[in-house]
Amino acid sequence: MSGEKVLEEPAAKERPIRDLTIGRVADAADCKVQTIRYYEQIGLLPTPPRTAGNQRRYSQSDVDRLLFIRHARGLGFPIDAVRDLLSLSNMPDHSCIAADTIARAQLENVEHRISRLTSLKSELERMIEQCSGGQISDCRVIEALSEHSNCTELDHVDPTAV
Amino acid sequence: MSGEKVLEEPAAKERPIRDLTIGRVADAADCKVQTIRYYEQIGLLPTPPRTAGNQRRYSQSDVDRLLFIRHARGLGFPIDAVRDLLSLSNMPDHSCIAADTIARAQLENVEHRISRLTSLKSELERMIEQCSGGQISDCRVIEALSEHSNCTELDHVDPTAV
DNA sequence: CCTTGAAGCTACAGTTACTGTAGACATTAG
């Protein structure tokens, strides 16, 4: 990385080396080959050039873009949010307001996630502490998770949005 | 709640009042009616008795069980883990180690997510700061999210397993 | 008692974000 803009296509003067097969790209980003084709299908990755034998060939910038996508997805950002984030990198240098708006929305999202996960963390810690070495009858895991009084309003959100 | 084992069926001496419609149960647990029927279908909730007109009628213990499920799901436990936890609550004299193992696994997961989100948060904050009045070219969010060097082996987990 | 609108019923299609499979074709190491 070291200061380079990894998501920008190299300038015309220096064309990228497009010698990576889909399998090597998948390995580099630790994802499945099908996932790459899926991202291409939904427009998250550009359609790469093909060999005479119809096989996709990628450059390092594709790997970087895919790494970005996987990282953001791994953090729980839905595809649409990733799309927004990616659009930031394509914005002209002088229009920063849209980027700012997207970034602020994502920041709010991230802060919310952190607070929910933090309360989850303490609940899990409490469970483990009370649980260790005891019997189920002493175990408060079930109880703790059933107790509505322990819930904050944030507890009842879409479970898939964690 | 207050010290009672909420997930146990009341003893035969005192039968539960089964006067709750599926809609009231859904409201109580803040979930969709379809979700309750889905949980019944996959065996997370017991098949309730029906009225003469074929409508499901629930008791408070069903609400408690559903609250438990929704809370666990909201905390990121996958259905199978919820099933495990629920099955443990039915064998109260047995060891607690399995529940403990599940909780510990989730705790590890959660801690890692928090740390990743925290670093993302500071990147977003820095971006917003630099962005206001600045240029996209100064933003490091895209870069930061692409940096593979920041990843640990735990970063590449199933994104859906939050 | 009757009606009417909300809520319930079943069955099935759609969602998100992939993942797996089948059968054909391409590429590469020996």
Place this chain on the structure above:
DNA sequence: CTAATGTCTACAGTAACTGTAGCTTCAAGG
């Protein structure tokens, strides 16, 4: 040159719901 491995398309399947269609049932008002 051949065998193994990789890639291609197309489509089915997964988890965990969510939505829809077309019906029946229930409770309250007139």
